[in-house]
Amino acid sequence: MTPSASRPTHQLATVSRQESLGEGAYRLRLSLPAFPAASAGQFVMLSDGENGEPFLPRAMALYQAGRAGRRAAVEVVYRVVGQGTARLAGAVPGQRLWILGPLGRAFAPPQPGVRPVLVGGGTGIASLHLLGKALARGRTARARRDVTVLIGARTRRQLLCKSDFRALGARVQLATDDGTVGRRGTVAELLENVLTEEARRGRTIGMAYVCGPTPMMEAAWRVCERAGVKCQVSLEGPMACGFGVCLGCAVPCLVADPEAPVRSPRDRMKLMCTDGPVFDAATLAWGWES
Numbered sequence: 001m002t003p004s005a006s007r008p009t010h011q012l013a014t015v016s017r018q019e020s021l022g023e024g025a026y027r028l029r030l031s032l033p034a035f036p037a038a039s040a041g042q043f044v045m046l047s048d049g050e051n052g053e054p055f056l057p058r059a060m061a062l063y064q065a066g067r068a069g070r071r072a073a074v075e076v077v078y079r080v081v082g083q084g085t086a087r088l089a090g091a092v093p094g095q096r097l098w099i100l101g102p103l104g105r106a107f108a109p110p111q112p113g114v115r116p117v118l119v120g121g122g123t124g125i126a127s128l129h130l131l132g133k134a135l136a137r138g139r140t141a142r143a144r145r146d147v148t149v150l151i152g153a154r155t156r157r158q159l160l161c162k163s164d165f166r167a168l169g170a171r172v173q174l175a176t177d178d179g180t181v182g183r184r185g186t187v188a189e190l191l192e193n194v195l196t197e198e199a200r201r202g203r204t205i206g207m208a209y210v211c212g213p214t215p216m217m218e219a220a221w222r223v224c225e226r227a228g229v230k231c232q233v234s235l236e237g238p239m240a241c242g243f244g245v246c247l248g249c250a251v252p253c254l255v256a257d258p259e260a261p262v263r264s265p266r267d268r269m270k271l272m273c274t275d276g277p278v279f280d281a282a283t284l285a286w287g288w289e290s
Contacts, residue, residue, distance in 0.1 A: 001041075001105040001106065001107065001108050001232065001276070001278040001279065001280070006036035006037045006038065006102060007036060008036065008100060008101050008102055008103055008243075009034070009035065009036055009099075009100070009101070010098070010099070010100045011032060011033075011098075011099060012032075012096045012097070012098060012099075013030035013031060013032040013074065013096065013097055013098075013099045014030065014031045014032065014094065014095070014096050015028065015029070015030060015031075015091045015092060015093050015094065015095045015096070015097065016029045016030065016031040016068075016073070016093060017029040017093060018089070018091055018092065018093065021077070021160060022157055022158075023079075023157050023158045024079050024080040024089075025077065025078070025079045025080075025123065025158070025160055026077070026078060026079075026080070026088075026089050027063070027075060027076075027077050028075065028076050028077075028078070028088065028091065029064075029073060029074070029075045030073070030074045030075070030076075030097065030099060031068065031071050031072070031073055032071065032072050032074070032099065033071060033072065034071075034072050035065060035072035035074055035101075035102075036102060037102075038062050038065040038101070038102035038130070039102070039106035039107070039130070040062075040106055040107045040128075040130035040131035040133075040134050041061075041104065041105070041106040041107040041127060041130070041131065041234050041277065041278040042061075042062050042101065042102040042103060042104045042105075042106050043059050043060060043061050043062060043101060043102070043103055043104050043127075043242075043277060044059075044060055044062060044074065044076065044099050044100060044101030044102060044103065045057035045058065045059055045060075045098075045099070045100040045101060045103065045239070045241075045242040046058050046060055046076070046088060046097050046098065046099055047097065047098045048087050048088070048091065048095075048097055048098075056084070056240050057098070057100065057239075057240075057242065058078075058084050058085060058088065059238070059239040059242060059273070060076035060078055061076065061077075061126045061127035061211070061234070061277075062074065062075075062076065062101070062102060062130055063075045063076050063077045063126045063129050063130070063161075064129065064130070065102070065130065074099065076126065077123060077125075077126035077129075077160060077161065078123055078126070079122070079123045100242055101242075103242045103243060103273060104242075104272075104273060104274070104276060104277050104278070105274075105275065105276055105277070105278050106278060107131050107209055107232055107234070107278050108232065108278075109134065109135075110135075110206065110207040111206075111207075114206035114207050115146050115147075115148075115198075115203065115204065115205045115206055115207075116135060116146075116147055116148070116205065116206070116207045116208070116209060117147075117148040117149075117150065117191065117194065117195075117205045117207070117208050117209070118131060118132060118147070118148070118149045118150065118165075118170075118208075118209045118210075119150045119152075119187055119188075119191050119208055119209065119210040119211075119212075119220050120149075120150070120151050120152070120160075120161075120187070120210075120211055120212055121152045121153070121186075121187050121211070121212025121213055121216040121217075122152075122153055122154075122158065122160070122212055122213060122216075123160060123212075124210075124211035124212030124213070124216075124217075124234070124236060125151050125160055125161050125165075125211070125212075126160070126161065126211075127211040127234040127236075127277075128149070128209060128211055128234075129161060129164060129165070131209055132147065132149060132165055132168050132170060133168060135147045135170075136168040136169055136170065139169075141169055144168065144169030144170055145169065145170070145171050147168070147169075147170040147171070148170065148171045148172075148173070148194060148198075148205065149165045149170045149171065149172045149173070150172075150173050150174075150175065150187050150190050150191055150194065151165070151172065151173075151174050151175070151187065152174070152175040152176070152177075152186060152187025152188075152190065152212070152216070153175075153176055153177075154176065154177045154178065155176055155177065155178050155180050156176055156180035156181040157180075159174060159176065159181065159182075162174065173190060173194065174190075175187045175189065175190040186216065186219065187212070187216065187220070188216055188219035188220045188222075188223055191208070191220055191223050191224075192223045192227075195223065195224075195227045195229060196227075199227070205229060206229060206230065207229065207230050207231075207232070208220065208224050208229050208230070208231045208232070209231075209232050209233075209234075210231060210232070210233045210234070210281070211233065211234040211236065212236070213236070214235070214236070214237075214288065217233045217235070217281070218286045218287075220233075221233065221281040221282075221284075221286065224281070225281075225282075230280075230282075231280070231281040231282070232278055232279065232280060232281065233278070233279055233281045233284070234276070234277045234278045235251060235272045235276050235277045235278075235279065236277070237249055237251075237272055239272060239273050241273070242273050243273060243274060244271050244273055244274035247271065249271055249272035249273050250269040250270065250271055250272075251269065251270055251271075251272060251276075251284065251288065252268060252269060252284070252285035252287075252288060253268060253269060253270045253279075253283055253284055253285055254282075254283055254284065254285050268285075270283075270284075
């Protein structure tokens with residue numbers, strides 16, 4: 001995967017907008033004097049330091065990163081899952097938050113001529129928006145239709161960001177567990193259907209980019225493995241520091257020689273924050289759930 005090319009910044013950013021997306025999901029926009037160039041798949045750490053935030057920072061995928069007039073603008077999409085994200089959801093315009101980033105290793109772009117599919121489950125779709133923009137950039141409207149985006153959620157009300165991906169010109173398909181919109185079932189099942197149908201038409205997809213709950217990513221990886229499609233995943237999980245000091249975000253990985261002596265735990269573990277969050281799915285020892 002592609003390492004970060006920019007030195008991260010740590011500074012106070014001002015909340016310029018907080019938008020409720022329903023079902024406990026939010027889109028938060030921050031304004032700051034400058035922000036380093038970020039790549040698709042990287043993340044930031046956010047905390048409410050000005051107000052005596054007692055919680056650790058929260059890792060958030062970069063949904064948007066660019067300029068807004070003379071200032072930089074950063075957006076994240078998240079869902080409230082505990083006290084820390086609940087405090088972020090209470091942030092109002094004008095309030096200032098600490099931001100550290102961009103951090104982590106980014107997605108590797110597909111080779112020329114390789115058709116990609118982006119697969120997002122729940123808020124995992126937020127990790128894929130910068131990638132979608134990068135893939136659409138420079139393509140004709142017709143060529144953008146070669147980028148397929150699959151978005152899944154438990155129910156229609158929890159589907160996120162579909163209009164933003166449609167605005168990129170990509171082909172967007174939906175899946176919900178309860179069948180309230182799109183295909184009934186998981187987004188991994190939708191992926192299997194799409195790969196099969198595209199292969200039948202002679203339009204093979206060669207790379208999958210996946211983010212969402214760990215079981216969903218593992219299921220998507222198994223689908224890709226059976227179909228002979230390469231797969232990159234962006235892991236989600238709690239991170240205390242974001243730059244490899246606390247070692248709290250370790251995940252098991254495969255080694256070239258399983259019989260070789262283990263010199264240190266790092267021989268068979270990788271860190272989401274520095275080795276990832278983006279990994280080649282084939283290098284991970286699946287079976288855990290974060």
